[in-house]
Amino acid sequence: MRGDVPVMDADTMSIDLRSTMDIQITALEWMPFEDGYLKYYPDEDRDVYLKQCPDGALEVSPERYRGRVMAEFDYPLSEVYGGDNEILLRSKEFYKNCWVLKLQDPYISLIITILTQNKTADSARRTFYRLQHRYKGIDVHKMASADKHELEELIRTSGPYKADFIIRCSQEIIDRYNGSIEWMRSVPSREAREALLGLYGVGPKTADCVLLFSLGHSVVPVDTHICRVSERTGLSMATGDTEAAKRKVKEDLEQRRRIPGMAHLLIINLGRDFCKAVLPLHHCCPVEGICPKRGTGIRKEKKLTEE
Template sequence: MLPRTSPLTDSNVSLNTVFEKMLEHYGPQDWWPGESPLEIMIGAVLTQNTSWKNVEKAIANLKDADLVHLGRLDTTRVEELAEIIRPSGYYRLKAKRLHNLVSHVMSKYDGDLEWMFSHDVSTLREELLAINGIGPETADSILLYAGNLKTFVVDAYTARILKRHGWIEWEADYHQIQEHFVNEVPAEVEHYNEFHALIVRTGNEFCRKTPKCQGCPLECYLPESGIQEPI
């Protein structure tokens, strides 16, 4: 196993250069999609292991049922909620996770998201991670996009892009990758938001499980030996 204190490779390509290259290619993303903090929180839970297109269908169902509301979500039976969010996949499991999150907000913060997001980001992150079904990526997405709080989101695209280009070791975990970004890029909510959005765009179009490197804005930074793969 790689020591937690040394996840970096010898690459001299800075993350700020990577950001500028993607921004030049795509322009600002104005992301994450959602009309309210609650809708963004719902999306963060539902997007686990599925496409955003499926999430949009599930959220549309919730809107049709007038359930993008903390109080009404809290009193909706998990079984009923599962059927409503069926398009998101793993809908029974996600219904439980969403209900756990909503119950926490209702019981600890009386359904007041503004009050909830006024708390220290580190403390709030620990709270979210203690909720059954909320992992680091979901917690950080909620904090950054719904709460407008300073935390960097790491997803599968982020890890894949960095590792394939040789910018971080293959053994690096979520927290090592997150620390790499925090140490290198401007510590601003807007910058974290834009950077992650550009990564998602690049990953979705080019750095999929089967890579499509031609035309990718980061193609020029691939090692001479080609895409890095785990040993």
């Protein structure tokens, strides 16, 4: 969590909508549509469209939803890290117009994260949008009683086998926790994580995403991309992306460097935009000059194309 920081009004701040929508689970309720993003609000059975205009302003349609939409923008990435690591300090300055969206319902976060397992974010977004429309808003009881074959068809592009995950873990939440995982906000992170890992179809990254983006626990979700960037930048001395390496990276980031959970979004952005798996863009990376580039010795740097 951020701690005591000034409340910022997203309506008066510069926002990079693409970066904001591309890096966090809380943004996956917004589906790419035309030049912007579409979100279904089940309480009013309404789609709302959001796009960024050429002058940087955000346009919301219908306009009467503007206040509701802008309230979802919580704070910029410039606030997620207050330490002295130069890699992260440069990154947060570079991504200062990327915003963290507010915490969402933890059950919604759980379902979206399951849909992202081994799939792209865009695939999960489109699948979630279909689910929301079909069920007029999903909740634990609707999913626990969903017809498995119908659900398999609805989520086919994100993996039909996940229908079993969704139905069974929803039933477990009802049976074990009276239909809610909200109680996990007020218990230690370790206890909440163990409870989530005990649900069918929930692995370490899924559990950590739910803890961070919906339950307010400052944990660092670790995947292949976090491993790669952490190794190259020296944030972790782990190598590779085995399960053992992921545990080491998580330990290094959370305990040795004491990086707040939301600060891992800076690492994700670096990986997506510059520290790519095959052709890292050293020439234009915001941490060029201070990055040790561990493990990139045999890689070829992608060169600028002259226009």
